[in-house]
Amino acid sequence: QVQLVESGGGSVQAGGSLRLSCAASGRPFSGYNMGWFRQAPGKEREFVAGIRGSDITKYADSVMGRFTISRDSAKNTVYLQIYNLKPEDTAVYYCAADLKASWDVRVLPSEYDYWGQGTQVTVSS
Numbered sequence: 001q002v003q004l005v006e007s008g009g010g011s012v013q014a015g016g017s018l019r020l021s022c023a024a025s026g027r028p029f030s031g032y033n034m035g036w037f038r039q040a041p042g043k044e045r046e047f048v049a050g051i052r053g054s055d056i057t058k059y060a061d062s063v064m065g066r067f068t069i070s071r072d073s074a075k076n077t078v079y080l081q082i083y084n085l086k087p088e089d090t091a092v093y094y095c096a097a098d099l100k101a102s103w104d105v106r107v108l109p110s111e112y113d114y115w116g117q118g119t120q121v122t123v124s125s
Helices: none
Strands: 003-007 010-013 018-025 033-039 046-052 056-059 067-072 077-082 091-098 119-124
Touching: 003 091, 018 033, 018 091, 018 119, 033 067, 033 077, 046 067, 046 077, 056 067, 077 091
Parallel strands: 010 119
Antiparallel strands: 003 018, 018 077, 033 046, 033 091, 046 056, 067 077, 091 119
């Protein structure tokens, strides 16, 4: 069992930055891959970024260069640093854990085993 708790969301103006955090507990943190997803109203949940270990990362094309995922195993926490926020980034952001120790960072929500409750990010123009 893994518990995930996101924090760091908020309301910001376009061009601003945020750092989202996801604190994990319940199983050794280093043993699984982590992902960030987002879901805007009326849209499906979509992959944003993922990390395997501490340095293997994958990003959605739409966020490449603006989002950075990182992991602090000592704190059992994964981060999503977001720069140059745009109104289209408005969504609920979720972190998720893939306990299968997949070789690749997975991008489908169905491939993740545990989810946090989400944190709202709202970007105004």
